[in-house]
Amino acid sequence: MTERYRIGYVLTKHIAVFDLFREYARQEFVKLDIGNLSQDRGFFDIIIHKITKLLISSDPDDSDKLAQFEAFLAQHPESIVIDPLEYIRPLVHRGEMLRMLKKSRWAENSTDALFYLPKSAIVRPLSLETVLQSGLKFPLVCKPIAGSASVHSHQILLLPSAEAFAKRLSGELEDYINQNQSCLLQEFVNHDGIIFKCFVIGNKSVHVARPSMKNLKEDEDVHIFDSQRIPKSFAWESNLPSKSEKWDTLFEISPSQDMLDYKNSLLNESRLNAIATSIGRQSNLTLFGFDVIIEASAQKLYIVDINYFPGYDNIPDFNAEFLKTLLDKLRARSRIN
Numbered sequence: 001m002t003e004r005y006r007i008g009y010v011l012t013k014h015i016a017v018f019d020l021f022r023e024y025a026r027q028e029f030v031k032l033d034i035g036n037l038s039q040d041r042g043f044f045d046i047i048i049h050k051i052t053k054l055l056i057s058s059d060p061d062d063s064d065k066l067a068q069f070e071a072f073l074a075q076h077p078e079s080i081v082i083d084p085l086e087y088i089r090p091l092v093h094r095g096e097m098l099r100m101l102k103k104s105r106w107a108e109n110s111t112d113a114l115f116y117l118p119k120s121a122i123v124r125p126l127s128l129e130t131v132l133q134s135g136l137k138f139p140l141v142c143k144p145i146a147g148s149a150s151v152h153s154h155q156i157l158l159l160p161s162a163e164a165f166a167k168r169l170s171g172e173l174e175d176y177i178n179q180n181q182s183c184l185l186q187e188f189v190n191h192d193g194i195i196f197k198c199f200v201i202g203n204k205s206v207h208v209a210r211p212s213m214k215n216l217k218e219d220e221d222v223h224i225f226d227s228q229r230i231p232k233s234f235a236w237e238s239n240l241p242s243k244s245e246k247w248d249t250l251f252e253i254s255p256s257q258d259m260l261d262y263k264n265s266l267l268n269e270s271r272l273n274a275i276a277t278s279i280g281r282q283s284n285l286t287l288f289g290f291d292v293i294i295e296a297s298a299q300k301l302y303i304v305d306i307n308y309f310p311g312y313d314n315i316p317d318f319n320a321e322f323l324k325t326l327l328d329k330l331r332a333r334s335r336i337n
């Protein structure tokens with residue numbers, strides 16, 4: 001690239017790939033301090049951010065920072081913002097996320113959909129009564145309504161049966177219920193313990209298979225787990241994060257090569273790209289990831305989650321793709337002006 005652009009960035013959490021990108025891109029990067037944005041810092045070609053934490057926080061300090069950031073963006077109409085806050089907001093609320101996905105090419109029942117969504121309902125509060133009223137069939141997963149950026153938002157509760165749920169209500173689930181006034185309840189789809197994390201950068205998407213929840217046994221108990229601690233690679237690829245945690249009880253960390261090949265054959269490149277394009281159009285987002293599971297035996301492909309600016313861990317060509325995406329946007333802007 002001959003021209004050198006000025007790129008402001010705000011991250012409320014360290015993102016390792018972004019450090020490497022800054023080295024690679026050789027542009028002028030200006031780190032912006034979210035708590036101190038009032039001072040004039042001149043012109044920015046692009047402003048990149050991940051501040052999802054502020055979007056879900058109820059802390060007045062965070063609301064203040066968010067308001068400052070919004071004011072800052074309003075003072076920089078010349079900048080390309082990656083991504084505008086209004087496009088990110090639906091992702092931090094799991095109900096809104098699903099609403100957005102339902103505008104893409106999905107289907108609950110038809111056979112020719114690009115993807116399916118597990119049957120879901122929002123329950124408030126989480127109780128045996130509200131769960132039974134939802135009409136959803138056990139087994140279920142229960143996800144905090146805030147879908148991102150806090151420790152609580154990644155605490156997933158597995159509810160195998162009404163009996164197992166009832167048994168734990170006045171014990172180990174009490175804290176969870178108090179913590180999560182409102183939850184997204186979702187039918188559990190058996191998927192042979194393999195999830196595809198699909199990472200999108202502009203028009204490019206890449207997917208990797210990762211460990212996921214095993215098919216459920218009949219007599220399963222309730223479990224709460226932190227989705228961010230699920231191993232990010234299979235047992236033969238690396239060491240597991242902590243040997244003291246029994247990952248292989250609930251998660252499939254060593255699937256057979258045949259199973260992996262089979263799942264991969266169902267998620268071909270063109271289908272994945274079509275889904276990424278469909279969600280990209282609907283969401284208007286540049287940086288996002290979505291998680292796909294393929295139903296055991298039925299071979300239906302379900303989307304269970306979308307994440308804003310995910311880790312992009314081990315994604316080949318992330319730097320080149322990200323830079324190309326930024327340049328395309330800059331060129332499109334100069335054509336307009």
Ligand SMILES: Nc1ncnc2c1ncn2[C@@H]1O[C@H](COP(=O)(O)OP(=O)(O)OP(=O)(O)O)[C@@H](O)[C@H]1O
Pocket residue numbers: 118141143147153154155156186187188189190191195211212213227228230291293304305307
């Ligand atoms: N409907 C479902 N059926 C079966 N398993 C599911 C379902 N939804 C989620 N899971 C399992 O639970 C895990 C966490 O779910 P989800 O991705 O929705 O949570 P999250 O907190 O948003 O995770 P992330 O850290 O990826 O953002 C998935 O990786 C998958 O193993």
Ligand SMILES: O=P(O)(O)O[C@H]1[C@H](OP(=O)(O)O)[C@@H](OP(=O)(O)O)[C@@H](O)[C@@H](O)[C@@H]1OP(=O)(O)O
Pocket residue numbers: 013014015052053147148149150197228232289307308309310311312313
């Ligand atoms: O850093 P990691 O690789 O764990 O990235 C995770 C990221 O955490 P970060 O906050 O550190 O970016 C999460 O963000 P928040 O929902 O909490 O905002 C979410 O996007 C996960 O899905 C990402 O996992 P991945 O999809 O990449 O596996």
Ligand SMILES: [Mg+2]
Pocket residue numbers: 147148305306307
């Ligand atoms: Mg998520």
